[in-house]
Amino acid sequence: MMDIYDKINEMYDRRTKVEMGGGIERLEKQRQKGKLTARERLHTLLDDDSFLETNPYMEHRCHYFGMEEAEAPGEGVVTGTGTINGQRVYVFAHDFTVMGGSLGEMHAKKILNMMDLAAKNDAPIIGLNDSAGARIQEGVAALNGYGEIFYRNMKYSGRIPQISVIMGPCAGGAVYSPALTDVVIMVEEISQMFITGPKVIESITGERITAEELGGARVHNEKSGNAHLIARTEEEALALVRQLLGYLNSSKDQEGNLEWQGEQHYRDSLVDLLPDQGEKPYDMKAVIREIVDEDSFTEIHAHFARNAVVGFGRIGDRAIGIIANQPKYLAGSLDIDACDKIARFVRLCNSFSVPIITLVDVTGFFPGVQEEHHGIIRHGAKVLYAYAEADVPKVTVILRKAYGGAYVALNSKALGADVVFAWPSAEIAVMGDEGAANILFHKEIEGNDDPDAARREKRKAYKERFANPYVAAGLGMVDDVIDPRETRIHLLRSLEMLGGKGCKNIKRNHGNIPL
Incomplete structure (x- = not known):
């Protein structure tokens, strides 16, 4: 009969076997x-x-299929709980050294246990x-495991932060x-992420492509928009997780009072960042960096839909979400991808x-046949819905142009903005002066002996009327016109x-997937 010390030794032997995963050779x-x-x-x-x-x-x-003889220490996934910067988190990590980290019934159950505990x-x-994906030997039981995970992803969306780090293959379901x-x-x-792998694509369509070209990190960060951040190393990716949780997990506990601590908040450089010519581009990220606390801006979706900028930052050490045109x-116009990017980020912040x-x-919204045919109306509506739905503090600053439906969509007073500021350079109108002149004064311009001079005169008149924020301020659509340096x-x-x-601290459960 084994005494307690023998049983303890046996326990440690079992534990060591589990911790070794697929063995020394596979780990190496x-x-x-x-x-x-x-x-x-x-x-x-x-x-x-x-x-x-x-x-x-x-x-x-x-x-x-021989699984009765197969050993899978830990079931190919390590699950548990720990802390990040002192805050409780729940984690799971696929172990590729054990049956390729494939998901079966019990593998899924371990993950489900963690998700439920997190909630x-x-x-x-x-x-x-x-x-490697679903464990083929377990058939429909493996597929059901995925379904249970998907159900919880959706059920807990908007209630608890959910972060995925892709650190190898992620294919199919x-x-x-x-x-x-x-x-x-x-x-x-x-x-790599893809639904259908390179070999299957080649066998069906004849197209040849590598796994990296099909679903690598660059592809999903730049083209598809399926990924939000890219890292050069695994260590960098894990550091990004820790950084993100500092924004998503701390905002619930912040008080309304902000500590000024004598910090200098006046920013002379903001005036110089905006070009004198209204059509000349500039880098909105430079404006953002001047507004937020030093080195606090973390951009999300940096390589996708670059005409919009979204990300997290801090002002007075308080976490904020930033949405901006670029x-x-x-x-800086809104095309389909920019609309999706903005709407999703608004809902993430609100959650x-x-x-x-x-x-x-x-x-305005980006014009073109392709945009119209691909559903710019439907995608633009997501932005409207997201802003109108959001019940967190919402503050807007209009720097320069704010034209047409895009002005309304980007957190205008009509959509529930709490406060709207405008710089003196702001132009708030249905459209730019050239388009407006051509529509409003078409007959006068065409009937004039000098159409070009007439057009310039009408453009100037329209610009003088609307190329300032005071009309909107007079109607209460702008709360105050401010010195850019005091933003x-x-x-x-x-x-x-x-x-x-x-x-x-009330769970909205709006989720992160725009309608």
């Missing part, structure tokens, strides 16, 4: 690819000595994805779980009580004034 092969192991990833992500593993001894119960404890869930989460981070030359690309600051310099001061005071707004 993982490292040779420039990848961390599942456990190394978790220890890099979490605070030191904070990880508590759950269900390490769970085993599959499949008896088909019960109002804490983020972080998934480190590195999996597996891609839909990351797509349902709030933020997707990919690693260059390591991550005049450097498409004159986690992050105040929204909108910086407007927009010529940060006005934003600080507005956030202080709106500190109690937003149903703090």
Whole structure:
């Protein structure tokens, strides 16, 4: 009969076997690819000595296709809880060294347990994805496991932060779980996401393409928009997770009062950043960096739909979400991709009580047959819906152009903006002076002996009427016209004034997927 010490030794032997995953050779092969192991990833992500593993001894119960003889230590996934900067999080990390990290019934159950615990404890869930996909031997049981995960992704969307880091292959049905989460981070030359792999595509369509060309980190950050952030290394990707949670997980606990601490908030450089010529582009990111706390801006979707800028920052150490037009690309106009990018980010901020600051310099919705045929109306409506739905503090600053429906869509008073400021350079009108003159004074211009001179005169008259913010201010659509150099001061005071707004700590469950 074994005594207690023998049983303790046996326990440690079992534990060691689980922690070794697929064995020394497979662990080393993982490292040779420039990848961390599942456990190394978790220890890099979490605070030191904070990880508590759950269900390490769970085993599959499949008896088909030789699985009755197959060992899968830990079921190919490491699950548990720990802290990031002292805040509780729940995590799972696929272990590619165990059956390629493939998902089966019990593998899924381990993940589901973590997701449910995260929801019960109002804490983020972080998934480190590195999996060959569904475990074919388990058939429909594996598919059902994915379905259960998708259901929870949606059920908990908008209630707890959900972050996915792609650290290897993610193919077939597996891609839909990351797509349902709030933020997707990919690693260059390591991550791939696609529904149909290169070999299947070639066999069906004849197209030849590599996995990296089809679904690599660059593709999804620049073209498809399926990923939000790109990292050069796994360590950098995990650092981004820690950084993001500082915005998503701390905003709930912030008070309305902001500490000024004698900081200098006046920004002379803001005047020089705006060109004298109204048509000349400039970099909106330079404006953002002057408005937020030093080095606090983290851009999301930086390489996708560059005519819009979205991201997190801090003002007076308070987390904020920033949406802005980017005049450097498409004159800051709103095309289909920019609309989707903005709407999704507004809903993300609203879900986690992050105040929204909108910086407007927009010529309108991007014109063109392709945009119309591809549904710019439908996509533009997402922006309207997201802003109107959001009940967190919402402050708008109009820097230069604010034309047409795009002016309305970007957090105007009509859509529920709490405060709207305008710089003296702001132009708020149905359209630009050239288009307006051609429509309003068409007959007068064409009937004039000198049409070009008449057009210039009419453009000048229209511009004098609308190329300033005072008409809108007179109608209450702009709350105040401010000195650009005092923008940060006005934003600080507005956030202080709106500190109690937003149903703090009440779970909205709006989710992150625009309607």
